Amino acid sequence: KAGVTQTPRYLIKTRGQQVTLSCSPISGHRSVSWYQQTPGQGLQFLFEYFSETQRNKGNFPGRFSGRQFSNSRSEMNVSTLELGDSALYLCASSARGPDEKLFFGSGTQLSVL
Amino acid sequence: QKEVEQDPGPLSVPEGAIVSLNCTYSNSAFQYFMWYRQYSRKGPELLMYTYSSGNKEDGRFTAQVDKSSKYISLFIRDSQPSDSATYLCAMSESNYQLIWGAGTKLIIKP
Numbered sequence: 396k397a398g399v400t401q402t403p404r405y406l407i408k409t410r411g412q413q414v415t416l417s418c419s420p421i422s423g424h425r426s427v428s429w430y431q432q433t434p435g436q437g438l439q440f441l442f443e444y445f446s447e448t449q450r451n452k453g454n455f456p457g458r459f460s461g462r463q464f465s466n467s468r469s470e471m472n473v474s475t476l477e478l479g480d481s482a483l484y485l486c487a488s489s490a491r492g493p494d495e496k497l498f499f500g501s502g503t504q505l506s507v508l
Numbered sequence: 509q510k511e512v513e514q515d516p517g518p519l520s521v522p523e524g525a526i527v528s529l530n531c532t533y534s535n536s537a538f539q540y541f542m543w544y545r546q547y548s549r550k551g552p553e554l555l556m557y558t559y560s561s562g563n564k565e566d567g568r569f570t571a572q573v574d575k576s577s578k579y580i581s582l583f584i585r586d587s588q589p590s591d592s593a594t595y596l597c598a599m600s601e602s603n604y605q606l607i608w609g610a611g612t613k614l615i616i617k618p
Contacts, residue, residue: 439608440607440608443605499552501549
């Protein structure tokens with residue numbers, strides 16, 4: 396069974412640009428969560444989608460948005476990038492929700508210059 | 509004060525030692541407690557999952573939850589160099605949102 400796939404693995408952008416990250420969950424999983432990981436802050440919850448609906452949202456500005464498609468694949472978009480957005484962005488999937496076992500992808504390392 | 513506190517380390521121990529990793533939390537409503545292991549340049553993977561209080565054992569790993577003290581622990585017996593990683597605790601009420609510790613970096617010296 397294929398794991399969670401995130402693309403791209405690495406991304407370099409400049410301030411003011413926008414970026415779209417992609418996540419393909421494990422087959423059959425309907426819940427996809429996104430996290431931002433930085434050395435000082437640990438994992439910060441961005442949002443969770445279930446069956447194409449955003450079910451939960453963390454405390455991030457509106458520049459961070461996401462969506463989920465009918466095949467459960469999910470995308471995350473960050474507009475007007477800031478230096479502080481440099482981080483590892485992780486996607487996790489589960490069958491029903493984040494309070495059960497989460498399966499993580501290897502993440503997208505975003506660097507904003 | 510953060511909802512979940514975890515010492516970032518690094519914690520360095522010799523191979524074969526017993527390792528104790530800990531998290532404290534402030535929200536008494538947390539019911540689900542998890543430990544994840546994260547290797548460099550990889551996503552976290554679930555090690556232990558505990559509901560409410562008590563102990564859970566899986567091979568060399570034991571998870572303990574003390575809700576009265578708002579304290580959870582992960583013990584690793586007979587530690588191996590391959591256990592070197594960052595260990596993250598996570599917990600939640602039943603609202604589908606996990607709250608994470610910052611992670612403890614563990615180094616097992618051969």
